[in-house]
Amino acid sequence: MSFTTRFAPSPTGPLHLGHAYSAILAHDMARARDGRFLLRIEDIDRSRARPEWEAQIYDDLAWLGLRWETPVMRQSDRLPTYQTALDDLLERGLLYSCSCSRADIAAAASAPQEGAPLLGPDGVVYPGTCRDKRPHIKGDPRPDNAPLRLNMTKALRLTEHSDSSTLPVTFEEACLPSKRGIVEVSSAEILHSVGDIVLARRDMGTSYHLSVVLDDAAQGITDVVRGADLFEATVIHVLLQELLGLPTPAYHHHALIRDDKGKRLAKRDDARAISLYRAQGATPADIRGLIGL
Numbered sequence: 001m002s003f004t005t006r007f008a009p010s011p012t013g014p015l016h017l018g019h020a021y022s023a024i025l026a027h028d029m030a031r032a033r034d035g036r037f038l039l040r041i042e043d044i045d046r047s048r049a050r051p052e053w054e055a056q057i058y059d060d061l062a063w064l065g066l067r068w069e070t071p072v073m074r075q076s077d078r079l080p081t082y083q084t085a086l087d088d089l090l091e092r093g094l095l096y097s098c099s100c101s102r103a104d105i106a107a108a109a110s111a112p113q114e115g116a117p118l119l120g121p122d123g124v125v126y127p128g129t130c131r132d133k134r135p136h137i138k139g140d141p142r143p144d145n146a147p148l149r150l151n152m153t154k155a156l157r158l159t160e161h162s163d164s165s166t167l168p169v170t171f172e173e174a175c176l177p178s179k180r181g182i183v184e185v186s187s188a189e190i191l192h193s194v195g196d197i198v199l200a201r202r203d204m205g206t207s208y209h210l211s212v213v214l215d216d217a218a219q220g221i222t223d224v225v226r227g228a229d230l231f232e233a234t235v236i237h238v239l240l241q242e243l244l245g246l247p248t249p250a251y252h253h254h255a256l257i258r259d260d261k262g263k264r265l266a267k268r269d270d271a272r273a274i275s276l277y278r279a280q281g282a283t284p285a286d287i288r289g290l291i292g293l
Protein backbone atom coordinates (compact mmCIF):
# COMPACT_ATOMS: atom_id res chain seq x y z
CA MET A 1 0.00 0.00 0.00
CA SER A 2 1.44 3.39 -0.88
CA PHE A 3 2.34 5.83 1.90
CA THR A 4 -0.87 7.67 2.82
CA THR A 5 -1.00 10.39 5.42
CA ARG A 6 -3.34 13.16 6.45
CA PHE A 7 -3.61 16.51 8.17
CA ALA A 8 -6.65 16.67 10.47
CA PRO A 9 -7.30 20.16 11.83
CA SER A 10 -10.31 21.17 13.92
CA PRO A 11 -11.99 24.33 12.58
CA THR A 12 -12.14 25.99 15.97
CA GLY A 13 -9.62 28.78 15.46
CA PRO A 14 -6.86 30.00 13.16
CA LEU A 15 -4.09 27.68 12.01
CA HIS A 16 -0.80 28.74 13.56
CA LEU A 17 2.85 27.89 13.00
CA GLY A 18 2.46 24.55 14.83
CA HIS A 19 -0.26 23.49 12.39
CA ALA A 20 1.82 24.67 9.46
CA TYR A 21 4.68 22.49 10.68
CA SER A 22 2.47 19.39 10.95
CA ALA A 23 0.76 19.95 7.62
CA ILE A 24 3.92 20.74 5.64
CA LEU A 25 5.83 17.83 7.20
CA ALA A 26 3.06 15.36 6.34
CA HIS A 27 2.63 16.82 2.86
CA ASP A 28 6.36 16.74 2.07
CA MET A 29 6.72 13.20 3.39
CA ALA A 30 3.91 12.06 1.10
CA ARG A 31 5.42 13.83 -1.91
CA ALA A 32 8.92 12.45 -1.22
CA ARG A 33 7.51 8.92 -1.09
CA ASP A 34 5.22 9.29 -4.08
CA GLY A 35 2.37 8.80 -1.63
CA ARG A 36 -0.94 10.45 -0.82
CA PHE A 37 -1.72 13.50 1.32
CA LEU A 38 -5.30 13.76 2.57
CA LEU A 39 -7.14 16.34 4.58
CA ARG A 40 -9.79 15.75 7.22
CA ILE A 41 -11.85 18.38 8.99
CA GLU A 42 -12.39 17.34 12.61
CA ASP A 43 -15.59 19.21 13.36
CA ILE A 44 -17.46 16.96 15.80
CA ASP A 45 -17.45 19.64 18.46
CA ARG A 46 -20.39 21.55 16.99
CA SER A 47 -20.29 24.12 19.77
CA ARG A 48 -16.81 25.29 18.70
CA ALA A 49 -16.51 24.46 14.98
CA ARG A 50 -17.19 27.38 12.59
CA PRO A 51 -17.50 27.36 8.78
CA GLU A 52 -15.34 30.48 8.56
CA TRP A 53 -12.45 28.67 10.29
CA GLU A 54 -12.86 25.78 7.87
CA ALA A 55 -12.70 28.17 4.91
CA GLN A 56 -9.60 29.79 6.40
CA ILE A 57 -7.93 26.37 6.76
CA TYR A 58 -8.31 25.65 3.02
CA ASP A 59 -7.10 29.13 2.19
CA ASP A 60 -4.02 28.97 4.43
CA LEU A 61 -3.01 25.49 3.30
CA ALA A 62 -3.36 26.36 -0.38
CA TRP A 63 -1.36 29.55 0.19
CA LEU A 64 1.38 27.44 1.84
CA GLY A 65 1.56 25.54 -1.45
CA LEU A 66 -0.02 22.31 -0.21
CA ARG A 67 -2.25 20.22 -2.45
CA TRP A 68 -4.60 17.53 -1.20
CA GLU A 69 -7.05 15.06 -2.63
CA THR A 70 -10.74 15.88 -2.78
CA PRO A 71 -13.38 15.35 -1.56
CA VAL A 72 -12.15 16.27 1.90
CA MET A 73 -13.45 14.04 4.69
CA ARG A 74 -15.53 15.91 7.23
CA GLN A 75 -16.32 14.26 10.57
CA SER A 76 -19.76 15.84 10.86
CA ASP A 77 -20.74 13.77 7.77
CA ARG A 78 -19.76 10.55 9.49
CA LEU A 79 -21.91 10.44 12.61
CA PRO A 80 -23.77 7.24 11.50
CA THR A 81 -20.41 5.44 11.14
CA TYR A 82 -19.42 6.43 14.66
CA GLN A 83 -22.81 5.27 15.94
CA THR A 84 -22.38 1.85 14.28
CA ALA A 85 -19.04 1.38 16.04
CA LEU A 86 -20.55 2.45 19.35
CA ASP A 87 -23.41 -0.02 18.85
CA ASP A 88 -20.87 -2.77 18.27
CA LEU A 89 -19.08 -1.90 21.52
CA LEU A 90 -22.43 -1.67 23.35
CA GLU A 91 -23.43 -5.11 22.12
CA ARG A 92 -20.18 -6.45 23.49
CA GLY A 93 -20.95 -4.98 26.92
CA LEU A 94 -17.92 -2.70 26.84
CA LEU A 95 -19.51 0.67 27.59
CA TYR A 96 -21.22 2.13 30.62
CA SER A 97 -22.87 5.49 31.09
CA CYS A 98 -21.23 7.87 33.50
CA SER A 99 -23.05 10.63 35.31
CA CYS A 100 -20.01 12.09 37.10
CA SER A 101 -19.33 15.78 36.67
CA ARG A 102 -15.79 17.10 36.33
CA ALA A 103 -15.98 18.18 39.97
CA ASP A 104 -17.09 14.65 41.06
CA ILE A 105 -14.15 13.15 39.17
CA ALA A 106 -11.65 15.61 40.63
CA ALA A 107 -12.99 14.97 44.15
CA ALA A 108 -12.98 11.16 43.81
CA ALA A 109 -9.54 11.14 42.22
CA SER A 110 -8.06 13.23 44.99
CA ALA A 111 -9.60 11.25 47.88
CA PRO A 112 -6.85 10.51 50.44
CA GLN A 113 -6.81 6.76 49.72
CA GLU A 114 -6.22 7.43 45.99
CA GLY A 115 -2.88 9.22 46.36
CA ALA A 116 -2.06 12.09 43.99
CA PRO A 117 -4.56 12.35 41.09
CA LEU A 118 -3.08 10.81 37.99
CA LEU A 119 -3.12 12.64 34.67
CA GLY A 120 -3.79 10.63 31.51
CA PRO A 121 -4.31 11.62 27.86
CA ASP A 122 -7.74 13.12 28.69
CA GLY A 123 -6.87 14.79 32.00
CA VAL A 124 -7.46 13.17 35.38
CA VAL A 125 -7.62 9.36 35.01
CA TYR A 126 -11.21 8.35 35.76
CA PRO A 127 -11.38 6.82 39.26
CA GLY A 128 -14.08 4.33 38.23
CA THR A 129 -17.05 5.64 40.23
CA CYS A 130 -19.71 4.45 37.74
CA ARG A 131 -17.85 1.36 36.50
CA ASP A 132 -19.84 -1.18 38.49
CA LYS A 133 -23.17 -0.09 37.03
CA ARG A 134 -24.45 -2.63 34.52
CA PRO A 135 -23.17 -2.11 30.99
CA HIS A 136 -25.20 0.30 28.92
CA ILE A 137 -27.37 -1.53 26.40
CA LYS A 138 -28.33 -0.24 22.97
CA GLY A 139 -31.57 1.70 23.29
CA ASP A 140 -31.16 2.32 27.03
CA PRO A 141 -32.09 5.89 27.89
CA ARG A 142 -29.12 8.15 28.53
CA PRO A 143 -30.45 10.76 30.97
CA ASP A 144 -28.94 14.14 30.14
CA ASN A 145 -27.04 12.44 27.32
CA ALA A 146 -24.58 11.10 29.85
CA PRO A 147 -21.19 10.19 28.36
CA LEU A 148 -20.37 6.55 27.62
CA ARG A 149 -17.09 5.23 28.98
CA LEU A 150 -15.08 2.23 27.87
CA ASN A 151 -14.70 -0.42 30.56
CA MET A 152 -10.95 -0.72 30.12
CA THR A 153 -10.59 -3.86 32.21
CA LYS A 154 -13.02 -5.70 29.94
CA ALA A 155 -11.53 -4.17 26.79
CA LEU A 156 -8.05 -5.32 27.74
CA ARG A 157 -9.29 -8.80 28.48
CA LEU A 158 -10.63 -8.97 24.93
CA THR A 159 -7.43 -7.69 23.36
CA GLU A 160 -5.05 -9.89 25.32
CA HIS A 161 -3.91 -12.61 23.02
CA SER A 162 -3.78 -16.22 24.06
CA ASP A 163 -0.09 -15.95 23.27
CA SER A 164 0.65 -13.83 26.31
CA SER A 165 3.91 -12.52 24.87
CA THR A 166 1.91 -10.08 22.70
CA LEU A 167 0.94 -6.93 24.55
CA PRO A 168 -2.42 -5.24 23.88
CA VAL A 169 -0.78 -2.14 22.41
CA THR A 170 2.14 -2.37 20.00
CA PHE A 171 2.96 0.19 17.32
CA GLU A 172 5.82 1.66 15.36
CA GLU A 173 6.99 5.14 16.37
CA ALA A 174 9.01 6.46 13.46
CA CYS A 175 9.94 9.95 14.64
CA LEU A 176 9.97 10.85 18.35
CA PRO A 177 13.64 10.36 19.37
CA SER A 178 12.91 9.17 22.92
CA LYS A 179 10.43 6.52 21.73
CA ARG A 180 11.59 5.61 18.24
CA GLY A 181 11.12 1.95 17.34
CA ILE A 182 8.46 -0.50 18.41
CA VAL A 183 6.46 0.84 21.36
CA GLU A 184 4.79 -1.77 23.57
CA VAL A 185 2.41 -0.92 26.38
CA SER A 186 1.21 -3.47 28.91
CA SER A 187 -2.35 -3.89 30.19
CA ALA A 188 -1.28 -2.84 33.68
CA GLU A 189 0.18 0.39 32.35
CA ILE A 190 -2.93 1.16 30.28
CA LEU A 191 -5.26 0.53 33.22
CA HIS A 192 -3.16 2.76 35.43
CA SER A 193 -2.33 5.64 33.11
CA VAL A 194 -5.30 5.73 30.69
CA GLY A 195 -8.25 4.18 32.53
CA ASP A 196 -11.90 4.22 31.44
CA ILE A 197 -11.92 6.88 28.75
CA VAL A 198 -15.04 8.52 27.32
CA LEU A 199 -15.95 7.21 23.84
CA ALA A 200 -19.23 9.08 23.42
CA ARG A 201 -19.15 12.57 24.83
CA ARG A 202 -22.21 14.30 26.16
CA ASP A 203 -24.37 15.58 23.28
CA MET A 204 -21.87 14.36 20.72
CA GLY A 205 -22.48 10.65 20.09
CA THR A 206 -18.76 10.19 19.58
CA SER A 207 -15.38 11.42 20.79
CA TYR A 208 -12.09 12.49 19.30
CA HIS A 209 -10.56 9.06 20.00
CA LEU A 210 -13.30 6.97 18.43
CA SER A 211 -13.69 9.21 15.37
CA VAL A 212 -10.00 9.53 14.61
CA VAL A 213 -9.49 5.76 14.66
CA LEU A 214 -12.47 5.06 12.39
CA ASP A 215 -11.50 7.88 10.02
CA ASP A 216 -7.85 6.89 9.72
CA ALA A 217 -9.01 3.39 8.79
CA ALA A 218 -11.63 4.68 6.33
CA GLN A 219 -9.06 6.94 4.65
CA GLY A 220 -6.52 4.10 4.41
CA ILE A 221 -3.94 6.03 6.43
CA THR A 222 -0.65 4.11 6.59
CA ASP A 223 1.30 6.82 8.45
CA VAL A 224 -0.02 9.31 10.98
CA VAL A 225 2.10 12.46 11.22
CA ARG A 226 1.16 14.66 14.19
CA GLY A 227 2.54 16.47 17.23
CA ALA A 228 4.25 14.77 20.15
CA ASP A 229 1.44 16.07 22.40
CA LEU A 230 -0.71 13.26 20.98
CA PHE A 231 1.76 10.47 21.74
CA GLU A 232 -0.16 9.35 24.87
CA ALA A 233 -3.44 9.38 22.94
CA THR A 234 -1.92 6.94 20.45
CA VAL A 235 -2.05 4.22 23.12
CA ILE A 236 -5.84 4.66 23.15
CA HIS A 237 -6.02 4.69 19.37
CA VAL A 238 -4.06 1.49 18.93
CA LEU A 239 -6.15 -0.24 21.58
CA LEU A 240 -9.36 0.84 19.80
CA GLN A 241 -7.96 -0.39 16.48
CA GLU A 242 -7.36 -3.75 18.12
CA LEU A 243 -10.88 -3.81 19.60
CA LEU A 244 -12.58 -2.80 16.36
CA GLY A 245 -10.47 -4.98 14.06
CA LEU A 246 -8.85 -2.03 12.26
CA PRO A 247 -5.27 -1.79 10.96
CA THR A 248 -2.65 0.12 12.96
CA PRO A 249 -0.70 2.73 10.97
CA ALA A 250 2.88 3.76 11.75
CA TYR A 251 3.07 6.91 13.88
CA HIS A 252 5.40 9.89 13.40
CA HIS A 253 5.05 12.19 16.43
CA HIS A 254 7.05 15.29 15.67
CA ALA A 255 8.51 17.92 18.00
CA LEU A 256 6.22 20.83 18.86
CA ILE A 257 6.70 24.41 17.76
CA ARG A 258 7.02 26.54 20.88
CA ASP A 259 6.76 30.25 21.61
CA ASP A 260 9.67 32.38 22.85
CA LYS A 261 8.98 31.25 26.42
CA GLY A 262 9.09 27.57 25.44
CA LYS A 263 5.32 27.07 25.72
CA ARG A 264 3.66 25.08 22.95
CA LEU A 265 1.39 27.07 20.68
CA ALA A 266 -2.35 26.82 21.26
CA LYS A 267 -5.30 27.83 19.09
CA ARG A 268 -5.57 31.10 20.97
CA ASP A 269 -2.00 32.02 20.01
CA ASP A 270 -3.35 34.30 17.33
CA ALA A 271 -0.03 36.14 17.26
CA ARG A 272 1.39 33.12 15.46
CA ALA A 273 -1.62 32.67 13.15
CA ILE A 274 -0.61 32.01 9.56
CA SER A 275 -3.21 34.52 8.40
CA LEU A 276 -1.48 37.21 10.43
CA TYR A 277 1.92 36.46 8.93
CA ARG A 278 0.26 36.59 5.51
CA ALA A 279 -1.32 39.94 6.26
CA GLN A 280 2.08 41.23 7.31
CA GLY A 281 3.54 40.29 3.93
CA ALA A 282 5.30 36.99 4.77
CA THR A 283 5.77 34.48 1.95
CA PRO A 284 5.25 30.70 2.23
CA ALA A 285 9.06 30.39 2.12
CA ASP A 286 9.26 32.70 5.16
CA ILE A 287 6.88 30.39 7.04
CA ARG A 288 8.98 27.35 6.12
CA GLY A 289 12.03 29.26 7.33
CA LEU A 290 10.39 30.17 10.65
CA ILE A 291 9.60 26.52 11.41
CA GLY A 292 12.81 25.10 10.00
CA LEU A 293 11.37 23.18 7.05
Ligand code: GLU
Pocket residue numbers: 007008009010042212225226230
Ligand atom coordinates in the same frame (compact mmCIF):
# COMPACT_ATOMS: atom_id res chain seq x y z
N1 GLU B 1 -7.89 17.40 15.25
C1 GLU B 1 -6.71 17.24 16.06
C2 GLU B 1 -6.13 18.61 16.36
O1 GLU B 1 -6.45 19.57 15.68
C3 GLU B 1 -5.62 16.43 15.38
C4 GLU B 1 -5.83 15.01 15.54
C5 GLU B 1 -4.81 14.09 14.90
O2 GLU B 1 -3.95 14.51 14.11
O3 GLU B 1 -4.94 12.91 15.17
O4 GLU B 1 -5.37 18.69 17.29
